[in-house]
Amino acid sequence: MKTKITLSGFAGTGKSTVGKRIQEQLNFEFISVGNYSRKYAMEKYGLTINEFQEKCKTQPELDTEIDEKFRLECNSKENLVIDYRLGFHFIKNAFHVLLKASDESASKRIHEANRSDESTSAKAIKQRNQIMKDRFQENYGVDFTNDKNYDLVINTGDLTANEVADLIMEHYQKSNSVTKIPSINFHLWEPCNMRCKFCFATFQDVKQTILPKGHLPETEALEVVRKIAAAGFEKITFAGGEPLLCKWLPNLIKTAKQLGMTTMIVTNGSKLTDAFLENNKPYLDWIAVSIDSLEDENNIKIGRAITGKRALSKAFYYDLIDKIHQYGYGLKINTVVNKVNYKDNLVDFIEHAKPKRWKVLQVLPIKGQNDNKIDEFKITNAEYSHFLNTHKDVKTIVPESNDEIKGSYVMVDPAGRFFDNAQGTHNYSKPILEVGIQEALKTMDYDLDKFEKRGGIYDWENDKNQDLRKEESVS
Numbered sequence: 001m002k003t004k005i006t007l008s009g010f011a012g013t014g015k016s017t018v019g020k021r022i023q024e025q026l027n028f029e030f031i032s033v034g035n036y037s038r039k040y041a042m043e044k045y046g047l048t049i050n051e052f053q054e055k056c057k058t059q060p061e062l063d064t065e066i067d068e069k070f071r072l073e074c075n076s077k078e079n080l081v082i083d084y085r086l087g088f089h090f091i092k093n094a095f096h097v098l099l100k101a102s103d104e105s106a107s108k109r110i111h112e113a114n115r116s117d118e119s120t121s122a123k124a125i126k127q128r129n130q131i132m133k134d135r136f137q138e139n140y141g142v143d144f145t146n147d148k149n150y151d152l153v154i155n156t157g158d159l160t161a162n163e164v165a166d167l168i169m170e171h172y173q174k175s176n177s178v179t180k181i182p183s184i185n186f187h188l189w190e191p192c193n194m195r196c197k198f199c200f201a202t203f204q205d206v207k208q209t210i211l212p213k214g215h216l217p218e219t220e221a222l223e224v225v226r227k228i229a230a231a232g233f234e235k236i237t238f239a240g241g242e243p244l245l246c247k248w249l250p251n252l253i254k255t256a257k258q259l260g261m262t263t264m265i266v267t268n269g270s271k272l273t274d275a276f277l278e279n280n281k282p283y284l285d286w287i288a289v290s291i292d293s294l295e296d297e298n299n300i301k302i303g304r305a306i307t308g309k310r311a312l313s314k315a316f317y318y319d320l321i322d323k324i325h326q327y328g329y330g331l332k333i334n335t336v337v338n339k340v341n342y343k344d345n346l347v348d349f350i351e352h353a354k355p356k357r358w359k360v361l362q363v364l365p366i367k368g369q370n371d372n373k374i375d376e377f378k379i380t381n382a383e384y385s386h387f388l389n390t391h392k393d394v395k396t397i398v399p400e401s402n403d404e405i406k407g408s409y410v411m412v413d414p415a416g417r418f419f420d421n422a423q424g425t426h427n428y429s430k431p432i433l434e435v436g437i438q439e440a441l442k443t444m445d446y447d448l449d450k451f452e453k454r455g456g457i458y459d460w461e462n463d464k465n466q467d468l469r470k471e472e473s474v475s
Contacts, residue, residue: 001176001231001438002095003078004028005168006087008144009099010129012106014156014164015083018099021165022081025258027226032083033070040066050124053131060139085132088149089142095172098150099164103129105157151175169260177232179441180448183456184233184410185266188221188252189241190214194268195308196292197373198338200366203241203414205426211415214241218248224416224432225252229259231437233410235460237264237288241414244271250280257283262460264288266334269320270306277327286460287324288332288359291317293341294349301340302377314349321353330463331355337387338363338377344387350394356463357455360388361400367425398455408450420445 005022007015016032023030034049041052056062071090074082078093088096101109103122110125136144147153152171156164190203191214207214216224228236236256243249244267256263264286272287292304299311306312324331333355335346350358362384365374381401388399407422418429422445429440451457 004094013099
């Protein structure tokens with residue numbers, strides 16, 4: 001995985017401003033050879049950057065000295081955004097970007113930046129650029145203006161710094177994609193206020209062995225999200241346990257969204273308040289609500305109840321769904337079909353709820369997660385089919401049998417490790433923050449074909465906005 005981004009281009013193309021935007025989004029360190037050279041020229045020679053570049057024409061060893069020191073520092077670190085015209089030539093393990101702009105646009109940018117030591121006329125900038133090009137060609141035998149040297153070339157003339165940064169982030173993440181499966185579930189939180197007896201993600205093994213609190217500290221969870229985004233994942237789903245028990249969930253959602261990912265949470269709905277729905281509108285795209293039954297008695301038997309004793313009422317679920325629509329979120333509903341609820345009929349409720357996707361999963365035995373109680377909830381394929389036949393006219397239903405579930409999800413556990421369930425138990429990788437995304441993924445068993453066949457790829461960016469657009473057109 002590439003852990004650095006280099007920005008090259010003539011003066012005034014916006015490298016520093018764009019670099020700082022990317023620094024904020026990725027939490028990378030920003031380093032500029034221009035700042036280093038500017039400081040070096042003034043402190044050692046009392047020269048402006050323009051005067052110093054004239055001096056370099058007759059004393060090329062000054063260029064060599066700066067470049068050698070700068071590239072050694074950059075190649076010894078990771079997670080950098082580097083403003084360096086020769087970055088493509090000297091910096092390893094990096095995504096190389098060339099920024100372009102007309103002399104007039106560059107002149108305007110430099111003038112607005114109030115760089116008193118730089119000439120701001122278009123003519124002076126053109127001359128300065130030619131000097132740089134000729135000098136680098138003569139000293140290093142490379143043309144830093146050649147598009148072929150870069151992973152991405154952007155003309156910044158008509159774009160804002162944020163727009164340029166977003167384009168770079170998008171292409172950088174795609175270039176770093178380490179799995180063809182584009183979505184990921186981050187089970188960031190082991191604690192839960194319900195006691196679903198068939199739960200196949202209890203993570204008691206994680207809590208009892210390496211993570212006593214059942215979750216990472218906020219700073220580490222944020223870093224996991226950043227690495228997930230940098231690895232090219234397009235959609236992230238925050239799950240648990242119950243993720244809404246996590247006080248810093250909004251910060252994780254915001255970070256993921258700012259890094260370009262579509263965002264989703266999976267919740268039992270008990271903690272979904274108006275304040276949360278209002279405050280997270282700019283950053284959260286989808287809400288998936290786990291609803292197995294509308295009957296209190298069934299939910300108590302299942303454990304789909306607060307502390308396993310107090311079920312959420314049918315009226316609560318209707319009101320909750322209406323509220324999610326009211327705030328404009330994309331809605332999914334997840335239902336686990338088991339021995340208790342396979343005869344239920346949810347047609348009226350689903351027709352009222354109008355979820356974009358109603359995921360209907362066959363209850364799944366997972367060794368080490370639900371061994372002790374799963375036998376009373378397991379169902380035959382015929383019983384699972386009975387539930388599907390009852391709801392066959394629901395257009396948004398997405399069935400997932402046990403075979404379709406296993407190995408078709410990219411998942412991260414509360415300790416920040418990838419895990420899979422392909423063999424009917426949890427297989428964990430080494431921690432992402434310890435070995436990196438690529439290394440952690442090597443031991444995982446994920447099946448792209450299964451992911452695609454179960455409908456894992458859908459238009460998650462546009463589907464969630466359809467109802468909102470309809471409402472706006474009516475109003």
